[in-house]
Amino acid sequence: PQREPVALHDIPVPGSLPAADAVMKKELGAGVDGLKAVLGTAVTWSPNSDDVAEVTRAELRDAAAAWSSLPLQEIEAALDLLILTPAQLQDEGLRYWEQERRSYRLATRPLICLENDRLILIPRLIEVTQDIYAAYMLNGRLPWPPYAVPRSVADAFNNFRNRQNRDLERQVLKTLNGLGIPFQGNIEPHQAAPYGLKLTGEIDALATDPQRSRLWVCEVKDVSLAASPRTVADRVRKFTEPNGYVSKLLRSLTEVQATPGA
Numbered sequence: 001p002q003r004e005p006v007a008l009h010d011i012p013v014p015g016s017l018p019a020a021d022a023v024m025k026k027e028l029g030a031g032v033d034g035l036k037a038v039l040g041t042a043v044t045w046s047p048n049s050d051d052v053a054e055v056t057r058a059e060l061r062d063a064a065a066a067w068s069s070l071p072l073q074e075i076e077a078a079l080d081l082l083i084l085t086p087a088q089l090q091d092e093g094l095r096y097w098e099q100e101r102r103s104y105r106l107a108t109r110p111l112i113c114l115e116n117d118r119l120i121l122i123p124r125l126i127e128v129t130q131d132i133y134a135a136y137m138l139n140g141r142l143p144w145p146p147y148a149v150p151r152s153v154a155d156a157f158n159n160f161r162n163r164q165n166r167d168l169e170r171q172v173l174k175t176l177n178g179l180g181i182p183f184q185g186n187i188e189p190h191q192a193a194p195y196g197l198k199l200t201g202e203i204d205a206l207a208t209d210p211q212r213s214r215l216w217v218c219e220v221k222d223v224s225l226a227a228s229p230r231t232v233a234d235r236v237r238k239f240t241e242p243n244g245y246v247s248k249l250l251r252s253l254t255e256v257q258a259t260p261g262a
Contacts, residue, residue: 008032016163017137020156027150029077035133037068038078042111043126050123057083057117082129083119084109099228103148107132140164141224161224168222169204176207183207197262203252217256219249 008021008031025031041064045053057079065075088104095102106112110129112120136143140161146154169185176183184206189199205218221239226232239245 013138016160017140020153020160023156024149024153025074027153028081030074030081032137033068034070034074034078035081036130037064037070037075038082038111039126039130039133040064041067042121043123043130045121046123052123053121054114055119055121057113057119060111060119060121079111082109083111083113085113097229100226100231101145101228103144108143135225139224165220165222169220172205172218172220176205179207181207181209192262195262196259197256198259199255200251201248203256206256215256215260217249217253219245219252221245 008018021031021033025034038060042060045055045060045063061072061075061079064070064078065072068075084104084106088109092102092104099105099107106125108129110122110125112122114120133143137157140157140163142149142154142157173183173185176185185204187199187203187206189201192199192203203217204220205216207216207218208214209216223235223238226235237244241247
């Protein structure tokens with residue numbers, strides 16, 4: 001049986017996620033709650049079984065609205081984001097290696113549209129989509145390519161993602177503090193200059209181990225997850241390309257080594 005719907009504002013998540021969700025709802029017509037309502041209704045259409053079902057769009061819309069108490073227009077917008085049509089696949093082409101750069105793929109649009117607005121509901125597939133949407137959005141990402149959504153939506157989720165990065169930096173500093181060793185976080189060039197340490201950019205954390213006469217220069221990065229080969233390659237390039245994360249760390253290391261006494 002269906003459980004009672006839980007709204008996003010009732011879930012303990014960082015405040016920047018509801019803020020991003022509000023932008024998505026404004027620009028796309030549906031937010032997290034609308035998507036959850038449609039997927040949650042579709043996945044339980046055949047209760048106590050795993051049977052594939054065929055329903056009309058209107059039937060699914062009305063059932064999702066009744067279960068969630070959300071406006072019909074929000075449910076309609078969520079359906080538009082979750083339905084996959086043959087025409088969409090034909091227009092975009094089957095670039096199977098570009099999972100995260102395609103607007104139309106079965107993993108994120110599991111409601112398969114037939115003629116006359118009839119939809120095929122495959123419970124196992126819809127369950128996978130629920131997991132995908134949860135993983136993407138809790139990780140500060142959207143399950144659609146950047147060009148498929150308004151810039152304001154992408155910016156809102158990037159802001160949520162950046163807050164996660166800063167949370168990781170705080171966790172690193174908390175760990176260093178727990179170790180009981182001297183450290184300083186988020187050192188800017190102007191802060192280091194009075195001590196004779198010339199930096200080109202910020203150091204996320206600088207710690208010392210007096211017993212071993214060792215300095216730790218830390219570059220903290222929380223890179224979002226990736227699924228497709230192209231996106232995995234992009235993540236790798238963020239570390240290895242010229243002026244990437246590794247180059248930045250080595251540059252900071254060289255600058256600290258030049259004046260370790262500072």
